[in-house]
Amino acid sequence: MGKLYTNSSDFNRKYHFYNSEKLSFGDFYFNFNPVTWWMLKNNGINILGPDPKDFEFDIQPQQLVSYVLKNMNAYWANRIKTAENSINDLVAMPTNQIDYEIEWTVLGLLRQFFTLKEYDIVSKLDAGEYGLTQIPYEWHSIIEEAMNIRKGIKASIFRSDWERIDKTIRFSKYLITHCNKMIEKNLT
Structure with a gap:
């Protein structure tokens, strides 16, 4: 080739x-x-x-950042808005589906955060570990919850599914806003 x-x-x-x-x-x-x-x-x-x-192809860090930020502001932002508007439906889902959504959302967004900061790509668990070193403490419980789900640990850190879902939504909104500000700051 x-x-x-x-x-x-x-x-x-x-x-x-x-x-x-x-x-x-x-x-x-x-x-x-x-x-x-x-x-x-x-x-x-x-x-x-x-x-x-x-290989004779070129991929620049800015192309990676642009793609990830666009995905975050389209796919993830819309997904979070939908979740926020249907929180009662989400709470009624089986626990294993709620677990999946928390893991997918929290660790998926943290992978994007890592990519935007470090210009690299890591696993979900590595993104979670990175998040614990970079993200304010108030969000550590939902990051740890998502990592526990990924590791197959069934015991929840939270008292209720509603609390887990609410924290996931609030964390997601925080992280999307934080990433946009971070990129905007880097451009100026």
Whole structure:
């Protein structure tokens, strides 16, 4: 493989891709984005052929930051707004679904926070550990809750599901606002 890139004329082509333990042929796979290219360029492992660091494609930190911030302000902000408007429905969900939502949201946003600050990508648990060193103490309980869920620890730190959901929503809004201010400050 000498070059690895996609021209805009290739965006509508069908090709093979592997996802969810299944080899498929079809439309453009949604997960080719700056995070994918960053991971390949900076963390790719050579099995056969040239080192991924030598591939002829360019991914700059600003492309990664721009993509992550856009995702945070679109997907995550909308998800949090929906959760905030339907908190009673969320509380009525089974505990395992609430656990999933807390883990997905808290650790997912912390991964983005890490990427915006460090220009790198880490696991959910590593993002949680990082958050505990960077985020104000008032949010540590929901970060620890999300990490416990990820680790399979069933005992909750909170007294009720409502309290966990409320703290997740408030933390998410805080972190999105914090990240936007952080990026804005870096631009000035």
